[in-house]
Amino acid sequence: MSDNELGTYLRTWREAVTPAEAGLPTGPRRRTPGLRRAELATLAGISVEYLTRLEQGRDRNPSAQVLGALADALNLSLGDRILLRRLTKEADGGDPLLCAAAPTLSRTARPTVRAVLDRLEPAPAVVVNWIGDVLAHTAGYDRLVGPIGLLDDERPNLLRYLFTDERARTAYRDWDKVADDLVARLRHGVPLRDPYLAQLADELTVTAGAEFADRFADLTTTPRRTGSQHLEHPEAGSLRLLHETLALPDEGQRLIVHLPADDATAAALDRLDGRRPGALRAVEDTG
Template sequence: MARTELGAFLTARRAGVTPAAANLPVTGERRVPGLRREEVAVLAGVSADYYVRLEQGRERSPSAQVLDALAAALRLDEDGRLHLFRLAGLGPRARAAAVPDRVEPSLLALMDAWPHNPAVVHNRAYDVLASNAIADALFLGWSHSRNLMEVVFTDPAARSFYRDWHDVARNSVAGFRLGHGAAPGDPRVRQVLAGLLESSPEFAELWARHDARGKALEQKRFAHPAVGPLTLTMQTFGVRAAPGQELVVYHAEPGSPGAGALALLGSLAATPGPGPGPG
């Protein structure tokens, strides 16, 4: 029987948990990078045979109680736990229909009222559906693509634009995985996924890790060709009027070099040039 997404996720997460993190003694030679299957079974309170069947796809209907125990054993955060439940068919999944491309006029007006805060709205496939003028200046006109995943992994300029490219790439894939788990039938998500798996070995390697994590409050460091290095704080909000859309807003600490750089970017909004987009 072919391995399921659930089985692949369990295998990948097991490899990422060390015995020390699970408070287990290390004895003998270990041939796996993380926990053994038997160790996960003990931690979750299930039989080793049952857990093996889960990973191999021969068992597809674990109970919520078993999933909770596995989430604890594998040290999953809330996003990882939600993804686990979705893969097992016990979590809410969105309809197969794509997220609407239309952004509410009231949200567009709000974004335009933030002249000093770059703001974008994207869908589950990470297509940018809307951006305000200062976001266009920050990301230099979106000339490569208006899909954030394609920008990060297929635009060579992104590796210098993002001063922490490897972190951006890892976090972008984890967020994309979470969205894919919410709506695996979304045709645009599947299209972007297929394209990246074919065109980017680095994306394929990160995708195989099965990290599933939503965007959180974090700082991003940019190297802008016109205003130089700047560090911005990024916050992400779900758009309740259009499930699957997310609003991403950047801001700089008052008086910081980033705030000065953002002020300069205001003058560039009318004359964007080529360059990478965000992730």
């Protein structure tokens, strides 16, 4: 990894946040879709020169106030703020374990969360914990991923399936993109010394080698709340899916809902669910 992880992290997030997401006009002649240094500096209330020093690694000890202002300007999640603080301390030679001990790893979904899943039927929806264990899901999700083997294990895990089951590479036409996103979520969403994270990371480094380890070491890839997947289903054929992720931070869980990205996928999911054609509607991908 780079010896300037803090600067890389700040620059990566700055380039990932669009002006519209930051409440700024897009304007003409932008070379990149992200924020300019001057825009982020203004939003955070710091000088462009100081932000440049941070990104280039010439200043590695910003105050808590500066970090908070940058995190607010970039709209970072709690997990991303924890990682930002960790990188700052490591750059300064301090103790990286700034956060409190991680909560007990959740192995079940709350009854109210399961009730939400019931209301989402027959849409494919799943609840996972912070390391990707499948805790609960709709029958629609079972019909979607059951035939590709994702739920075969006694304790299914999204990352373990993706990196160790050969069926995943056949099922996911965009396997590399799915792998990038899942590992980025694992890498950025949990304190790095969390024991459950370390155990899973060690396991996948041994079983999957560089394909997992290189992604896990890469700070430049950040997780997305929304995204798309191209799934080859053994019964329904080629499916193009969008997904929306809703965080359940108190439990360290997230709810992922899959939606059809085109009319053909909507019709195929209707057939899987035994519903009349047209019951599901495609959702336009505006990302």
